[in-house]
Amino acid sequence: MSYKSILVNLDVDGSIASIVKTAVEVARGSNARLIGFCAADAYLPVTGPEGAVLAAEVMRQMQDDDRRRFSELREEFEKLVFGAVETEWRDAQENPTYALVQVSRMADLILTEAREGAATGNRSRMADPASVVLQAGRPLLIAGAGAGAAPAPGRKVAIAWKDAREARRAVVDAVPLLRHAEEVTVVTVAATIDQWAREGVADVAAFLASHGITARKEAIESARESERLLEFIDANEIDLVVSGAFGHSRLREWAFGGVTRSLLDEKRLNRFMSS
CATH class of the missing domain: 3.40.50.620 (HUPs)
Structure with a gap:
């Protein structure tokens, strides 16, 4: 691929x-x-x-x-x-x-x-x-654009995981980039981290391993999903975020989920999205 x-x-x-x-x-x-x-x-x-x-x-x-x-x-x-x-x-x-x-x-x-x-x-x-x-x-x-923009994408990558079609599509689409990364983390942030959430992160890591990509797993329990994800990105010096784009048409405009909106508005970040 x-x-x-x-x-x-x-x-x-x-x-x-x-x-x-x-x-x-x-x-x-x-x-x-x-x-x-x-x-x-x-x-x-x-x-x-x-x-x-x-x-x-x-x-x-x-x-x-x-x-x-x-x-x-x-x-x-x-x-x-x-x-x-x-x-x-x-x-x-x-x-x-x-x-x-x-x-x-x-x-x-x-x-x-x-x-x-x-x-x-x-x-x-x-x-x-x-x-x-x-x-x-x-x-x-x-x-990424403007002052403080992340360097060219691919060295340290975070997959912002949510168990939905858009995120699954994004992971597959990003495989060619992930193969060149030095470090990949599958991270999920949710108000409650249960067995289902942990299994999802583990399954994504296993899928990546089948493509020769080693990924570490991170599950963060927080009700502040967008804020906590951005804090994780900054703390780990991530230069590329892979995520699904969650949105729907509302007349002539698009309405987006909280994490998607936050990532779209973070001009300094390199963001890889699929829908």
Whole structure:
């Protein structure tokens, strides 16, 4: 089991050096093809009938600017990756979240940054990772961003275990990354740690062992599930958290469970999620 193609999402207005560096490291680990991708959506300014011609001209100018930016980003991406792995480039003048979900059919894994946590600011310029992970049908690796961000993922990994479909999917999807980790911990946090919880952690560790991955087991009893998990992550200097993404559609927005929301909003962490 390995990743054969990895899709790295690049924000049209941001710096790309850090996320491309991370993507190259992950792609090298699996000898995977790396697909650079960027999308942005030009929106028609709100105006009355008398301003329609001017508004259309403004929109065309915005589209031209985005096409030039795509060319600049492609050139920078190819320079940053040059010779490291096989590459491909895609871009789209679409809503970034929608476009990233669509193009994810090309890849085994999606990489992105999320400088503003689960709910990004300008949806016409940035993909929303929370929506992507629930719609793409592919695992999502959200790289840490900003001051204090964790280093490139993979050295010390925590699997935030909950006995549910999403978490089981995440463990399987993360196996190619876990094989390269120096230390893996399967950790569960619950208000009551009973025999069922301990058996679940033990079974996940046994599954990983069958793939040649040694994992230690940790069961933490606490009613403060999200807070205690983050305390464990900090205390053990974890650089990658693997978890299921637990959420459901609520009209046009997504509602998330407490741990999923906390992890999405922890911009400094590398987070690997499946749903």
